[in-house]
Amino acid sequence: MGLGDGQSLPGRVALRLDPSLITRLTSNMIVVLVSGTNGKTTTTALVAAGLREAGGTITNSGGANMTGGLASSLAEATPDIAETRFAALEVDEIYLTAVAEMVAPAVFVLMNLSRDQLDRTSEVRRIAERWRLLVDEMPLTKVVANCDDPLVCYAASASESVIWVAAGISWTDDAIGCPVCGGEIVFSSGSWACGCGFCRPEPSWKLGADQTIEFPDGRIKVNPRLPGSFNLRNSLTALASCSAAGVPPSTAVTGVEAVSAVSGRFARYQIGSGTDAEVMLSLAKNPAGWSELVGMVDLIATDSALVIGLNAKIADGRDPSWIWDVPFDVFSGRSVIVTGERCLDLAVRLKYAGVGPLVVQDVYSALVVASKWSKQVVLLANYTCFQEARKALESPLAARHDGSARIVHLVGELRRWRNLSRTNGS
Amino acid sequence: MPVDSEVTIVTVYPDLLGTYGDGGNGSVLRGRLVARGMRASLLEIRSSTPVPETADIYLLGGGEDAPQIEAARRLRASGALSKAVANGGVVFAVCAGLQIIGESFVDGDDKPIDGLGLLDLRTTKMGGPRAVGEILLESSLPGYSGRISGYENHSGGTQLGTGVKAMGRVLVGTGNDRHSRCDGAFSGKVVATYLHGPVLARNPKLADYLLKLIVGEMPAIQDRTLVQLGKQLHGDRVAAAYRSESKRGVLSAWRSLRG
Structure with missing residues (x-):
């Protein structure tokens, strides 16, 4: 990757x-x-x-x-x-x-x-x-x-x-x-x-x-x-x-x-087998693309659980400073899960925009947590994070989302989040 | 100033100087005041609008060559920033902003361009590859101990004059130039650095340092999520800087082995 x-x-x-x-x-x-x-x-x-x-x-x-x-x-x-x-x-x-x-x-x-x-x-x-x-x-x-x-x-x-x-x-x-x-x-x-x-x-x-x-x-x-x-x-x-x-x-x-999906963009996947939770994947690579998507998600997905993912690998660009140019303020008051290797940058960005972020670093775990909030999940991610999500959703391991590895990981992430937000209900 | 009066923060020319998400610095400053129950207003002053002379904090960000020259020209003509500094205002300038508030910098053809002269520093082409990557400093700001994390992306090299001190000592990365192992500069309430990221989001302590220059001692922030997320991000980026350095070390060892 x-x-x-x-x-x-x-x-x-x-x-x-x-x-x-x-x-x-x-x-x-x-x-x-x-x-x-x-x-x-x-x-x-x-x-x-x-x-x-x-x-x-x-x-x-x-x-x-x-x-x-x-x-x-x-x-x-x-x-x-x-x-x-x-x-x-x-x-x-x-x-x-x-x-x-x-x-x-x-x-x-x-x-x-x-x-x-x-x-x-x-x-x-x-x-x-x-x-x-x-x-x-x-x-x-x-x-x-x-x-x-x-x-x-x-x-x-x-x-x-x-x-x-x-x-x-x-x-x-x-x-x-x-x-x-x-x-x-x-x-x-x-x-x-x-x-x-x-x-x-x-x-x-x-x-x-x-x-x-x-x-x-x-x-x-x-x-x-x-x-x-x-x-x-x-x-x-x-x-x-x-x-x-x-x-x-x-x-x-x-x-x-x-045309209903383009290379996985706007494609819908079931989250794990035997569930009726569904995620729509959307991809944006730069501030202009993110601004478009943020506006779209705010309009069409008001009841959905929202997961925002950010990586900073070579294909993404190593410097995600531009997240501060994206009008995340439109999600103000909503609960959002942030994920990806730069999830903390996103979390701080969203916090200052008045959005309560939950940090779950692994993208698949983030989708699983989101599916407990709402049957309809929307993922907004940049390039390699989007590809990771796609791969996880298509892989056999993802189909067994009760797989022990995933659960261990998820518990760790939840504990980390609880430590972060123990006394503050944001 | 009294704690209950409003702090005015100005983002200077976001249409010309804002390449690296630098607008985030303003959001962070305002956010940290509001989280303390204090009043703050954030003004984005585009280049077609006159810059006010009596605001409390002025922020300048990064920019491409042509917009940087245009911003310097307009700011020189207006004289607002010099008057603001004389009025006791804080100036915090990043990257192209640092170069603009110095004595001079150069355009694409190495022709010198006059800066605003707020800091005694001069910028020329550094030569060699651009300085790009995670950067980590040990603070040299008075009353501020600790590390400052950021991301640098510049080809200019900056020499400090006798009238200023560096903002920090470089632990990882390049900074002002390839030799001095220091980054940025400060004099009084004017602070400049090559670090973006945006730097105040990554370093809440630096944000509070700038706020203290205006409002003095402040109450602690009660929103623990805000405090902890900020610390967590700072720690994450400090670790990333050391990781990037060890990678660079392996690469340069590999190159020297190959001769």
Whole structure:
């Protein structure tokens, strides 16, 4: 654990043996490349589902989104490649140029740019500059871009064929400096502008009332099975992207609506066998993603027991200071279980936000405790903590949750918590 | 100041200086006052708004290169922080904030930029890899003994002048530069450090140290969960710093073995 699913190693070897592998495998396909800081795995899955309604589609599910992982995904699909018309590929923001040069994409989907793990990713403004050069150099590639994100607009506006989508922005703190002039961008009532004249482009795809999507030649109602308003906006982006790839919304919508879980995100698992307690897993990797999720959980899961998990392995970023930027205050007055290797950081964060945290370091034990509070449990976790939870819920040991090892662990955790909060009923 | 009057805490330019969750420092200060039954207000002053001159505590956080330069420019132009210090206000600056309140720092091309001159220190490029990781100090603050835990992430190296003392001696990590084995600086009620995390969440004692500079002696916090969680996190991060150092030790031994 800690370095992802290990999917990229075979691909990295294959690319070393045959650097043109990705180019050859995708040469007859209509390729859609999806990139951005948040929502790209989900949106890629929605785009793939939409395109699949029109023909064979390959995708890189599972978040293997750098060149090695892409090569692995494509190589796995090789037997079907002759019948494949479309490829919907999620690409890491930094790798977008490298991948684009290999696959000659028909469509770029540029979702949003905010800061990711602090100690791993270079400044977001530099990524925006790189994207800008890229779309300028590929004038034949259509760009589906989020008009609500100033940095994305800055990058996309260098292209001559942009399709603006009102996909929303929930995090404005990184984008505040105007990418054109360095001045202050003012956000107000769903729009934004800078004094220098750089402002929000008018979208041709947007959400209308009552879950309808409005686009240049019509409107369509969409009922995604994925929860939360941000998944409705991901569906909007996906339908615009399918349309740019030649698949009309009326065809793509069936596939988009049917997606119910993406690489375990929003998947529901039973907690142990023989119980009726169920947990929904949700994943966020950075402040923007967490802010979205916190809002979603507060809206849809008021009766659920809430478990929040935080690890700080290499794949998560070693520095979770950003938890102080997440508006956990919305959970004020609720009881929340914190878990993961940095559960104490979360506990202190939540305590100062007026939330009473219970500390249970092991993620599976935390879910078991939560299932005693409510039959409906929601887990909000960052990358490796999410993967640990998934693995535990899928493993045979988890099925016997009365297994002695688990119980011993749980008792220890409960004792630790009691010591922490003996005289204070928070 | 009387214990029943309101303490005003200002987060300076969170839109430019807040990269490392530094806003948490303000929440911790306010939280620890409120937990003592005292009154506190926390103001977030964005860069388009004038900085007040009569608040009690001013917090500056970390930032990327361009926003850091912009913040220094605006603060120099306003002069509010110098007046606030003259009025007896406390300034606590972290990372880019430390560099800004010194005499000078450098931009991406090594060109010197004027700081606010609140502390006698100068920052240049440190050279070599960024200093990134858990950091642990032994406090050198007057009347404060104990360790201070944080996370550092900077490429600047800071030299202290004669007018300031270091905030602490480095036990694990880098700190101000690669040679001095010290971190941060203080003079009077102006304190600066490279530690984020946020540092006041990890070190409740340091938070109370800053509060005491304004309100004097304070009653103990009655909320035991708050007190114990804070101590537990501090202990956890102190241990993590020593663990990270032993890992670094093994790595460097391995490198020296390979020649």
